[in-house]
Every structure is written in C-alpha cells, then in structure tokens.
Amino acid sequence: MVSKEILLSILSEVKDPEIPVLSIQDLGILRNIKFADGVWQIDITPTYSGCPAMITIEEEIAKALINNGISAYNINSQLSPAWTTDWISEEGKKKA
Amino acid sequence: MMNATYKFLLRLGDDSLILGQRLAELCGHGPILEEDIALTNIALDLIGQATNIYTYAAAVEGKGSDADALAFLRLEHQYYNAVLVEQPNGNFADTIVRQFFFDAFRTLLFEKLLSSSDKQLAAIAEKSLKETRYHLKHSSEWLIRLGDGTALSHERAQMAIYELWRYTDELFYMDEVEQDLLNEGVITDIAALKSEWMTNISVVLNQATLTLPENQGFFGAGRKGRHSEHMGFILAQLQYMQRAYPNMQW
Numbered sequence: 502m503v504s505k506e507i508l509l510s511i512l513s514e515v516k517d518p519e520i521p522v523l524s525i526q527d528l529g530i531l532r533n534i535k536f537a538d539g540v541w542q543i544d545i546t547p548t549y550s551g552c553p554a555m556i557t558i559e560e561e562i563a564k565a566l567i568n569n570g571i572s573a574y575n576i577n578s579q580l581s582p583a584w585t586t587d588w589i590s591e592e593g594k595k596k597a
Numbered sequence: 598m599m600n601a602t603y604k605f606l607l608r609l610g611d612d613s614l615i616l617g618q619r620l621a622e623l624c625g626h627g628p629i630l631e632e633d634i635a636l637t638n639i640a641l642d643l644i645g646q647a648t649n650i651y652t653y654a655a656a657v658e659g660k661g662s663d664a665d666a667l668a669f670l671r672l673e674h675q676y677y678n679a680v681l682v683e684q685p686n687g688n689f690a691d692t693i694v695r696q697f698f699f700d701a702f703r704t705l706l707f708e709k710l711l712s713s714s715d716k717q718l719a720a721i722a723e724k725s726l727k728e729t730r731y732h733l734k735h736s737s738e739w740l741i742r743l744g745d746g747t748a749l750s751h752e753r754a755q756m757a758i759y760e761l762w763r764y765t766d767e768l769f770y771m772d773e774v775e776q777d778l779l780n781e782g783v784i785t786d787i788a789a790l791k792s793e794w795m796t797n798i799s800v801v802l803n804q805a806t807l808t809l810p811e812n813q814g815f816f817g818a819g820r821k822g823r824h825s826e827h828m829g830f831i832l833a834q835l836q837y838m839q840r841a842y843p844n845m846q847w
Contacts, residue, residue: 551645581720
C-alpha cells in the first residue's frame with residue numbers, strides 16, 4: 502500500500518485545466534485524503550457551483566491513480582465549507 | 598406520493614435551471630461585452646446550482662436517476678419552477694428586473710437554509726449563497742442605474758416592474774410539501790420571507806426612483822407544474838439533443 506505522502510505526490514501532478522501551472526492542492530480544490538476500509542477517499546471541492554473543470558479534474562485524478570496502480574479509490578465532491586481564495590496555499594499564491 | 602424533500606428539491610432546482618437556461622440565451626447577445634460575460638456567468642452559476650440540487654434530489658429519490666435525467670427528460674408539467682423565471686428576456690430592463698426579484702428572494706432563502714436540519718441542503722445553500730449575493734449586487738446596481746438613468750431607461754425599468762410584479766408572489770408559495778419540511782426543520786417558513794423581501798427590494802427601488810404597482814393581482818401555478826406558454830419553447834431548446842439523440846453523451 503502507498504503512503505499518504507506518496508499519494509499526495511501523485512495527486513500533485515493533477516493540475517487545474519484552466520490554470521495548468523497550479524495543482525489542485527495549490528488551489529485548495531483537494532480537501533482531504535484518507536484511507537478507510539481498503540479504499541482511498543479523496544475529497545475535492547468546486548471553486549464555484551458551475552465550475553466546468555470539475556469533471557476533468559475527477560478524470561485526471563482517476564487517471565493519475567490508475568497510472569500508479571491504485572484502483573481502490575472514491576472521489577467525493579464536497580460543497581461545505583464553501584471554497585474561497587483563502588483555500589489557496591502559500592505555494593499556490595507564489596505561483597499565481 | 599412524492600417524497601417531500603424530493604419535491605422541494607425539484608422546485609428549488611427547477612428555478613435555477615430554467616432561469617439559467619433563459620440567461621444562457623443571451624450568450625453572444627448581451628448589450629455590451631462586459632454584460633454578456635456577466636449574464637452568462639450568472640447562467641453558469643445557476644446551472645451549477647441546479648446540478649448540485651438535482652444530484653441530491655436523485656439520491657433522495659433513490660431510483661437511480663441523476664442530474665442529467667432530471668434536467669433533460671421530464672415533461673413540462675413535471676417541472677415545478679416559478680412562472681417568473683420562465684418569462685422571456687425581453688429588453689435589458691426586463692432581464693434585470695426579473696433577476697432582481699429572483700436574486701432578492703434567493704438570497705433570503707439560502708440564508709435561512711444554512712441552518713437546515715438536512716446537512717446536504719445546508720451545504721448547497723452555503724455554496725449557492727456566495728454566488729447569489731453577488732448576483733443580487735449585480736442586478737441591484739443595474740436597476741438603480743436604469744431607474745435613475747435616462748427617461749427611456751426609467752420607463753423601461755418601470756414597465757418591466759409592472760409586467761413582472763404579478764409573478765413574484767409565487768416565489769413565496771407553500772403547500773403541504775413545504776409545510777411538512779417546515780415541521781421537520783428542513784426548511785424555513787418561505788411565506789414569511791415576503792415581508793423581509795419587500796423591505797429589501799424597497800430600499801433599492803427607492804434609490805432607483807421606481808415604484809411597485811398597487812392593487813394588481815398575482816398569477817402563477819408553476820409550483821404545481823402549470824406553466825405559461827413560454828415553458829414549452831424553453832424545453833424544446835433545452836431538451837433538443839436528448840430528445841433527438843436519446844442517451845447521447847459528449
């Protein structure tokens with residue numbers, strides 16, 4: 502089984518399709534990851550309700566996981582707490 | 598009988614979808630570039646909110662439906678949006694007045710739904726509220742500019758108010774669906790929002806030098822699935838691809 506650190510580094514390759522220099526971690530779109538009952542639970546949040554990039558982001562996460570041999574995962578979209586620019590990481594702010 | 602939460606979610610989601618579809622008609626047709634972008638982004642917010650609401654509605658119903666099926670595969674009488682949101686875009690004042698009445702209502706509603714005993718509904722309200730408050734600023738500022746602008750812009754805004762006012766009371770409609778949910782703490786007393794709504798819109802209308810009609814009756818039974826003649830045309834466009842090419846994906 503991969504560690505949480507390795508999983509995070511795999512997910513750091515997933516970029517925002519609209520601003521590809523920023524990862525989903527930089528933007529705070531990736532909320533939480535945890536391993537429970539043999540499955541990686543990955544929580545992501547939309548920046549706004551109609552964000553058309555969410556489907557692409559989910560597909561990119563799935564692709565990154567499968568490419569690294571991880572097939573037991575579950576991606577959840579979480580609405581609360583609602584995203585604000587405060588969720589952008591310090592690293593993300595530097596890159597932006 | 599339809600589950601009360603499911604029915605309420607359809608009423609809520611249908612308002613978002615149909616108004617979003619209406620505003621999306623303005624894509625490439627806005628009065629100025631800035632407004633074209635603003636109105637179509639509001640459309641996108643509304644369609645995104647509808648997606649969240651329908652996704653949850655489908656889960657509540659528990660019959661394997663999804664947001665797409667709810668948006669595209671119902672018949673006219675199975676949509677429960679208020680008749681206000683299906684009214685045509687008309688001129689720019691018509692679009693702004695329709696939006697202003699709706700945004701002022703939605704802001705109040707979502708503020709109250711933050712404390713819903715239903716956690717997912719509260720989460721949807723929290724996410725949507727940030728957007729809806731922004732929409733209300735946009736429509737309020739335009740209404741002031743139109744009402745307190747030129748003689749022509751004032752007249753058009755005033756005519757739009759006279760035309761659309763009759764559809765506003767339906768926003769506060771409640772029947773046994775809402776009553777059940779009110780008793781369970783899932784929703785707020787929607788009818789009781791009207792006095793606060795009146796106070797809030799009056800502040801903006803005064804600034805805009807616009808007045809509300811007196812002694813005008815109200816109209817609208819969209820919450821029961823009875824719509825104006827515009828609804829069929831909206832659905833014809835909205836549903837075209839799924840009706841012409843069933844189950845198509847892109």
